[in-house]
Amino acid sequence: MKPAPFDFAKARSLDEAIALLSQYADSRLLAGGQSLIATLNMRLSAPKLLIDINAIDELKGISVEGDRLKIGALVRHAQAERSAEIARHAPLVALALPHIAHPAIRNRGTIGGSIAYADPAAELPACLLALGGEVEIANATGTRAVAADDFFTGLFETALGFGDVLTAIRIPLAQPESRYGFAELARRHGDYAMVGLAAAARADGKAIEDVRLAFFGVDATPVRARAAEDAIERGEDAVGALAHDVDPQGDVQASGAAKRHLADVLLKRVLAQLAEPRS
Ligand SMILES: Cc1cc2nc3c(=O)[nH]c(=O)nc-3n(C[C@H](O)[C@H](O)[C@H](O)COP(=O)(O)OP(=O)(O)OC[C@H]3O[C@@H](n4cnc5c(N)ncnc54)[C@H](O)[C@@H]3O)c2cc1C
Secondary structure, X not given: OOOOOOEEXXXXXXXXXXXHHHHOOOEEEEOOOOOHHHHHHOOOOOOOEEEEOOOOHHHOOEEEEOOEEEEEOOOEHHHHHOOXXXXXXXXXXXXXXXXXXXXXXHHHOEHHHHHHHOOOOOHHHHHHHHOOOEEEEEEOOEEEEEEHHHHEEEOXXXXXXXXXXXXXXXXXXXXXXXXXXXXXXXXXXXXXXXXXXXXXXXXEOOEEEEEEEEEEOOOOOOEEOHHHHHHHHHOOOHHHHHHHOOOOOOOOOOOHHHHHHHHHHHHHHHHHHHHOOOX
């Protein structure tokens, strides 16, 4: 299918993108286009104006700011995969990136696009949640930061509102005692996950503390498994506790019961990863 007709504008600065967004109610930002163009072609979405943000340099960098790693919205998945800063300071993101789609899609798709689109089966929203990161948002009135715990509000819904541009994400820098785990099951490598799990924790001697488990592909948003987190910290049966956290509905990929089983399997794998010091 072909998309419905739309006008096109290329924004050269963040201010210009915000001005266009605020001026045209029925407009949509175009980043990597790897999700948006498909929805236009299938006529699931028919905005009057596409605002191309790819030329906005302010959205492109990766930098350390205090105790956080800032990743600009327009950083592409492939760029992030090759980034020494991400490998060093955000190893969980580095673990997840190779699972996102295929190289051609990773060459165009952006970190900001993935977080803003908020597909419930996507890897990066779950990583941001597991890491306790935050989203930086700009609009005509200024900028604000929204914690990942508050950002994903529903199926493909986020805290982004009218006139908002996601400008960057910020992630606490990895520390020597940080532990990470990542696992997903997909029908083929590169497909969206049937179920996935991103995890972060802090090792204190033999104890594992500050555990954050973020499942994806099990609900409308990435889901914190708080009962399982508590069980890990108390040294109790985390897989048993997971029944309180995850109760997936079936979808085109798998039944709810199959997803529930896969969630247990992934939790066991990730627990083994969290138990090992980082190399
Ligand atoms: C075949 C295929 C397989 C895929 N598999 C996976 C997968 O396994 N895992 C996965 O996570 N993803 C997967 N993707 C999606 C891919 O990661 C996309 O790149 C990503 O979801 C969207 O990023 P984008 O830059 O392409 O955004 P776009 O498609 O340009 O935009 C997506 C949405 O986000 C909005 N948006 C974009 N940037 C901003 C911003 N800075 N501020 C506010 N709103 C913004 C747009 O307006 C649009 O509504 C797949 C895509 C394809 C085509």
